[in-house]
Amino acid sequence: MSFSLGIGSNIRKSPYFDATVADGVQSFSVYNHMYLPGHFGDPQGEYERLINGVVMWDVGAQRQVELQGPDAAQLVQYLCARDVSGTAIGQGRYVPICNHDGNLINDPVLLKLSADQFWLSIADSDIELWAAAIAAERGLDVRVYEPDVSPLAVQGPKAARLTANLFGEWTQELKYFWFRETSLQGIPLVLARSGWSKQGGFELYLRDAARGQELWDIVKAAGAAFDICPGAPNDAERLESGLLSYGADARLQTCPANPFELGLGKLVDLDGPDDFIGKPALLKIKTAGIKRRLCGFVIQGDPVPASEHRVSVMQNDIVVGSISEMACSTRLEKNIGIGLISNTIADDVDNLSVSLDSGLRSITISGLPFIR
Amino acid sequence: MSFSLGIGSNIRKSPYFDATVADGVQSFSVYNHMYLPGHFGDPQGEYERLINGVVMWDVGAQRQVELQGPDAAQLVQYLCARDVSGTAIGQGRYVPICNHDGNLINDPVLLKLSADQFWLSIADSDIELWAAAIAAERGLDVRVYEPDVSPLAVQGPKAARLTANLFGEWTQELKYFWFRETSLQGIPLVLARSGWSKQGGFELYLRDAARGQELWDIVKAAGAAFDICPGAPNDAERLESGLLSYGADARLQTCPANPFELGLGKLVDLDGPDDFIGKPALLKIKTAGIKRRLCGFVIQGDPVPASEHRVSVMQNDIVVGSISEMACSTRLEKNIGIGLISNTIADDVDNLSVSLDSGLRSITISGLPFIR
Numbered sequence: 001m002s003f004s005l006g007i008g009s010n011i012r013k014s015p016y017f018d019a020t021v022a023d024g025v026q027s028f029s030v031y032n033h034m035y036l037p038g039h040f041g042d043p044q045g046e047y048e049r050l051i052n053g054v055v056m057w058d059v060g061a062q063r064q065v066e067l068q069g070p071d072a073a074q075l076v077q078y079l080c081a082r083d084v085s086g087t088a089i090g091q092g093r094y095v096p097i098c099n100h101d102g103n104l105i106n107d108p109v110l111l112k113l114s115a116d117q118f119w120l121s122i123a124d125s126d127i128e129l130w131a132a133a134i135a136a137e138r139g140l141d142v143r144v145y146e147p148d149v150s151p152l153a154v155q156g157p158k159a160a161r162l163t164a165n166l167f168g169e170w171t172q173e174l175k176y177f178w179f180r181e182t183s184l185q186g187i188p189l190v191l192a193r194s195g196w197s198k199q200g201g202f203e204l205y206l207r208d209a210a211r212g213q214e215l216w217d218i219v220k221a222a223g224a225a226f227d228i229c230p231g232a233p234n235d236a237e238r239l240e241s242g243l244l245s246y247g248a249d250a251r252l253q254t255c256p257a258n259p260f261e262l263g264l265g266k267l268v269d270l271d272g273p274d275d276f277i278g279k280p281a282l283l284k285i286k287t288a289g290i291k292r293r294l295c296g297f298v299i300q301g302d303p304v305p306a307s308e309h310r311v312s313v314m315q316n317d318i319v320v321g322s323i324s325e326m327a328c329s330t331r332l333e334k335n336i337g338i339g340l341i342s343n344t345i346a347d348d349v350d351n352l353s354v355s356l357d358s359g360l361r362s363i364t365i366s367g368l369p370f371i372r
Numbered sequence: 373m374s375f376s377l378g379i380g381s382n383i384r385k386s387p388y389f390d391a392t393v394a395d396g397v398q399s400f401s402v403y404n405h406m407y408l409p410g411h412f413g414d415p416q417g418e419y420e421r422l423i424n425g426v427v428m429w430d431v432g433a434q435r436q437v438e439l440q441g442p443d444a445a446q447l448v449q450y451l452c453a454r455d456v457s458g459t460a461i462g463q464g465r466y467v468p469i470c471n472h473d474g475n476l477i478n479d480p481v482l483l484k485l486s487a488d489q490f491w492l493s494i495a496d497s498d499i500e501l502w503a504a505a506i507a508a509e510r511g512l513d514v515r516v517y518e519p520d521v522s523p524l525a526v527q528g529p530k531a532a533r534l535t536a537n538l539f540g541e542w543t544q545e546l547k548y549f550w551f552r553e554t555s556l557q558g559i560p561l562v563l564a565r566s567g568w569s570k571q572g573g574f575e576l577y578l579r580d581a582a583r584g585q586e587l588w589d590i591v592k593a594a595g596a597a598f599d600i601c602p603g604a605p606n607d608a609e610r611l612e613s614g615l616l617s618y619g620a621d622a623r624l625q626t627c628p629a630n631p632f633e634l635g636l637g638k639l640v641d642l643d644g645p646d647d648f649i650g651k652p653a654l655l656k657i658k659t660a661g662i663k664r665r666l667c668g669f670v671i672q673g674d675p676v677p678a679s680e681h682r683v684s685v686m687q688n689d690i691v692v693g694s695i696s697e698m699a700c701s702t703r704l705e706k707n708i709g710i711g712l713i714s715n716t717i718a719d720d721v722d723n724l725s726v727s728l729d730s731g732l733r734s735i736t737i738s739g740l741p742f743i744r
Contacts, residue, residue: 008681027377030402235380
């Protein structure tokens with residue numbers, strides 16, 4: 001199925017939108033009420049460049065929620081299920097965010113810019129609304145807002161060399177998820193060693209939307225030596241790498257799930273000194289026992305079409321889980337998927353199946369990630 | 373510009389999705405993290421059927437936030453800037469919802485199903501997250517969640533006859549925004565006299581997602597006598613009718629605006645006995661004076677392309693407003709738009725302009741709606 005996407009005024013363009021159009025973007029999705037490129041006409045080539053070279057991604061749709069003020073640190077800790085008290089300035093941390101019922105509602109990277117300034121670099125839900133309401137209802141002295149910040153990612157094994165050429169050799173020493181406030185030819189940005197792939201790379205958090213085209217052009221020009229191409233967060237790679245996608249693998253309204261189920265239990269600090277939203281609910285959930293787990297699936301048979309997803313996992317006509325997304329992995333030469341399976345099902349069962357448009361398929365459970 | 377839309381697992385399909393695909397949907401947008409049809413290949417024909425006949429729209433993306441429990445009424449009033457205390461069971465009301473700073477964050481229709489059960493039928497922002505956080509932080513005894521409810525709209529001058537044929541003559545007496553819990557061939561739904569056009573019509577709030585195709589087929593079959601066709605919320609008609617679009621004309625992150633600026637001042641009850649979110653901020657805003665107003669614009673010259681929007685309104689090289697959306701109105705034989713203009717600018721100035729891709733255009737201010 002192929003449909004056109006209406007370019008309308010209720011969905012926002014990223015600062016790189018015109019640049020991606022000029023460079024041949026063919027497909028978009030929508031993320032945080034913003035156009036997010038899907039591919040530039042050669043999904044397989046873009047995947048291979050991500051694995052073997054370097055790609056540049058307009059991930060401006062990964063919006064920031066800034067918490068700034070005397071009570072910012074207190075609010076951050078109250079919002080996050082992870083103990084973030086030890087976070088250093090210049091450090092980023094992956095944090096599960098739950099609602100009061102203990103269900104995941106986002107899984108951002110938290111960036112600590114100063115003692116009283118934080119960014120939540122969010123997945124696809126309106127955390128600004130939620131966090132601002134909590135701050136106001138608790139009477140905290142903190143400003144919650146969306147700053148003018150739009151990430152551009154460079155990902156792939158050659159991203160480190162490219163980044164060093166652009167910013168200097170100090171970038172080689174930057175640890176994963178750490179960042180520095182810097183600039184590039186006068187363009188203000190935050191450079192972080194991060195990105196939504198496991199191929200290595202950086203995110204350039206542009207701090208002036210008016211300079212999106214300029215930043216795109218600089219990265220593109222410097223990347224030419226590495227045969228850089230534009231691309232987008234890649235479904236096959238994220239499945240191979242076992243990266244969680246809030247909105248696909250879990251979403252409050254469509255597939256509510258708690259962080260224990262989603263493999264994020266190690267990031268939930270129930271024993272910490274501080275209260276956080278969802279803590280009482282998560283204590284109860286943990287005591288009652290976790291019912292499902294996130295896992296990989298291998299799907300037998302011909303390559304699955306990318307458009308099939310959200311299918312029920314069956315065992316003898318009983319639904320025991322679901323696959324939220326699947327793709328054909330060319331590196332593994334297998335169909336792989338990610339989803340939730342009941343904890344009553346052992347890892348090695350051999351009688352699971354899914355019903356696809358193309359017919360019934362046998363599936364097996366796999367650990368995550370598929371590829372380290 | 374035309375792009376394809378990736379059908380992915382992080383965006384949800386409506387219960388009518390397969391029905392719209394079978395009936396030839398060509399274009400989608402994304403609304404509340406869900407696919408929303410754009411058109412079925414003949415936008416002008418769909419517009420004309422809306423004006424002169426009857427169309428059916430998959431507006432499942434208009435999600436409901438249900439507030440249910442002993443404190444539901446208290447929470448509803450705290451969330452809404454409008455005094456809703458006099459709302460009867462079976463009555464709907466259009467309500468501005470503001471954040472603590474007094475900026476609009478949604479403009480739903482509130483439906484009162486019982487003394488302790490309400491729906492907010494929302495525009496495009498995650499009000500469930502926001503409302504649930506407020507309820508929990510205030511310790512209210514109310515459940516906030518998204519029920520299994522997906523509206524199907526029939527709109528146009530022939531919608532009333534079609535609805536009477538389907539549900540009975542009592543529907544002719546239903547007042548605007550009022551509704552009744554009923555069923556159609558055993559399919560549970562709420563029938564409301566409402567919809568996002570000014571051509572008259574009803575919304576069928578389907579209460580069982582599994583029966584979307586069935587409901588679509590029933591309405592389509594009964595509508596055949598009226599030459600019904602599938603369609604979608606229509607930009608030209610909404611501009612002619614002066615309907616506000618949260619997300620386009622205002623959005624917290626892109627175009628923050630308060631209800632006074634957006635022509636919703638009459639729906640803000642600052643003198644009421646109850647507190648509501650944003651009331652102190654709105655009192656200050658009103659005292660300080662309102663700086664902008666929502667208005668219509670007439671744009672001179674050739675028909676404007678539908679893809680142009682969010683353009684600055686200029687007076688002698690100074691930005692004095694913005695047009696959030698524009699379209700060519702075939703009924704008016706004019707280009708029309710909607711947006712915000714500074715209150716320093718009189719309605720009858722003759723030196724305003726916008727810069728479009730096709731060149732500079734003179735514009736004039738118009739009252740709203742363009743067509744009653």
